[in-house]
Amino acid sequence: MDFTAFLNDLQYSAIGQWVNTGGATYPIVESIHVIAVALVFGTILVVDLRLLGLASNNRPFTRVAHDLLRLTWIGFGLAVITGSLLFLPNATSIAVNINFQLKMALLVLAGINMFVFEFISARNVAVWDTTVPPPNSARIAGLLSLALWTGVLVFGRLIGFTPVAGDPFASL
Amino acid sequence: MVDLLINLSQTPLALAMATSPWVVPTMQSIHIMSIAVIFISVLLIAMRASGYAWAGVSVRQTVARFAPWAWVSLALLALTGIVLILAEPIRELLAVSFWIKMVLLAVTIVISTRFLRGVKREAAYAEVDGPVNPGLRRNAIVTIILLVIIIFMGRFIAYDPLIWGPLSPISAIYAG
Numbered sequence: 001m002d003f004t005a006f007l008n009d010l011q012y013s014a015i016g017q018w019v020n021t022g023g024a025t026y027p028i029v030e031s032i033h034v035i036a037v038a039l040v041f042g043t044i045l046v047v048d049l050r051l052l053g054l055a056s057n058n059r060p061f062t063r064v065a066h067d068l069l070r071l072t073w074i075g076f077g078l079a080v081i082t083g084s085l086l087f088l089p090n091a092t093s094i095a096v097n098i099n100f101q102l103k104m105a106l107l108v109l110a111g112i113n114m115f116v117f118e119f120i121s122a123r124n125v126a127v128w129d130t131t132v133p134p135p136n137s138a139r140i141a142g143l144l145s146l147a148l149w150t151g152v153l154v155f156g157r158l159i160g161f162t163p164v165a166g167d168p169f170a171s172l
Numbered sequence: 173m174v175d176l177l178i179n180l181s182q183t184p185l186a187l188a189m190a191t192s193p194w195v196v197p198t199m200q201s202i203h204i205m206s207i208a209v210i211f212i213s214v215l216l217i218a219m220r221a222s223g224y225a226w227a228g229v230s231v232r233q234t235v236a237r238f239a240p241w242a243w244v245s246l247a248l249l250a251l252t253g254i255v256l257i258l259a260e261p262i263r264e265l266l267a268v269s270f271w272i273k274m275v276l277l278a279v280t281i282v283i284s285t286r287f288l289r290g291v292k293r294e295a296a297y298a299e300v301d302g303p304v305n306p307g308l309r310r311n312a313i314v315t316i317i318l319l320v321i322i323i324f325m326g327r328f329i330a331y332d333p334l335i336w337g338p339l340s341p342i343s344a345i346y347a348g
Binding site: 026038045046055059 | 196197204205208209215216225229323324330331335
């Protein structure tokens with residue numbers, strides 16, 4: 001099966017059509033997506049500022065991360081579910097939307113940055129847990145994370161400013 | 173009112189902002205980032221007040237850490253919100269969702285200000301890991317629920333006729 005046909009199937013799937021034509025369903029899913037994004041971006045911002053040594057410096061890094069990462073994952077899970085639901089009704093046009101592609105690319109880079117941090121900088125976290133500022137590798141990871149997640153948010157918003165053929169909400 | 177808003181939307185400044193490819197998206201992006209900061213700041217204060225997070229620090233210290241971020245974000249929300257209203261006055265000011273959002277925002281600010289005054293005044297809030305006050309927990313839950321509804325209303329502005337049907341004055345404009 002080719003990719004375009006797959007996207008077409010997604011777009012005209014029962015769930016895709018339900019999101020698109022189910023009255024207030026689309027705006028409700030979009031609102032939950034905003035709350036999920038707020039959870040992800042807000043918690044990551046607090047952790048990144050601690051990594052940069054700019055805030056929460058009176059608290060060990062591991063305690064800041066422990067308090068917030070549960071919320072980050074809840075938000076991320078919610079964002080993936082609601083984001084997928086928003087993608088389905090316009091799958092064919094959104095998949096080729098440059099802003100969507102950039103958002104996804106930045107999301108992958110943010111994930112890679114997180115794994116690099118976990119497996120390299122965070123391995124000796126016990127050494128720098130209470131150090132202010134943290135070592136350069138941790139600060140670079142924090143700065144990259146901040147820039148990448150800001151990009152994810154901005155390009156995510158820009159998707160809504162790209163005309164989509166057949167979008168019933170275009171005039172709103 | 174509608175005529176006034178139509179005239180406002182036709183001013184050179186409003187037209188320039190509405191037709192610019194970057195003004196509205198940039199303002200909306202900053203608006204959403206500010207929502208994220210205020211939501212997490214209030215959520216963490218609420219979670220600390222309820223005993224769910226930021227343990228080992230007093231409620232007062234937690235407020236001192238996060239409340240300034242919430243106020244700065246609120247100022248940014250107001251600034252970007254004003255630009256968005258100027259760019260699209262009809263879409264914003266005629267939306268039922270916009271006015272519900274504003275009323276709930278005012279209620280949230282009053283509740284939060286009273287909460288912050290209480291935290292500053294009462295010595296118990298300076299205690300590290302002191303017992304959780306049920307009233308404070310109730311206040312925290314109400315504030316978070318209000319913020320969630322405000323976020324919903326903010327997004328619903330774009331879909332006002334769909335959400336409110338004939339109750340939304342924008343429906344009449346589309347019908348006419």
